Amino acid sequence: MNPNQPNQQINVELGEKEAEGIYSNLALISHSPAEFVLDFTRMLPGVPKTKVYARIIMTPQHAKSFHKALEDNIGKYEKQFGEIKIHGDAQNMQQQMGFTPLQDKK
Numbered sequence: 001m002n003p004n005q006p007n008q009q010i011n012v013e014l015g016e017k018e019a020e021g022i023y024s025n026l027a028l029i030s031h032s033p034a035e036f037v038l039d040f041t042r043m044l045p046g047v048p049k050t051k052v053y054a055r056i057i058m059t060p061q062h063a064k065s066f067h068k069a070l071e072d073n074i075g076k077y078e079k080q081f082g083e084i085k086i087h088g089d090a091q092n093m094q095q096q097m098g099f100t101p102l103q104d105k106k
Contacts, residue, residue, distance in 0.1 A: 022053045036063035 024040035031037065040054040058066065078084060 024053060026050070028052075031060070031063075034059070036060060 022040065023042055025042045026040075028039040028041065029036065030039075036058050038056040038058075039052045040056070041050045041052050043050050074084065
């Protein structure tokens with residue numbers, strides 16, 4: 001954010017369907033020189049197949065801004081509620097559930 005620019009308020013409309021949200025416990029991320037693609041899905045134990053419930057496509061600049069905003073929010077969350085523990089690594093969990101992640105676009 002440019003310190004010389006005044007803060008601008010943005011009005012965001014949240015539709016009824018979007019307000020329900022979509023649960024995801026797995027995000028597949030791929031990229032090209034022009035874009036990052038985030039596919040949100042959910043995996044269930046013993047079910048080797050899933051589908052993409054939401055796809056978000058953004059520029060590399062927006063992806064980096066998103067990363068910084070998420071990092072900031074995780075820091076605030078952990079300051080309030082304590083460290084978020086990650087049990088096991090994601091790749092091992094995917095293999096145990098019989099899922100092969102997408103490869104990054106080159």
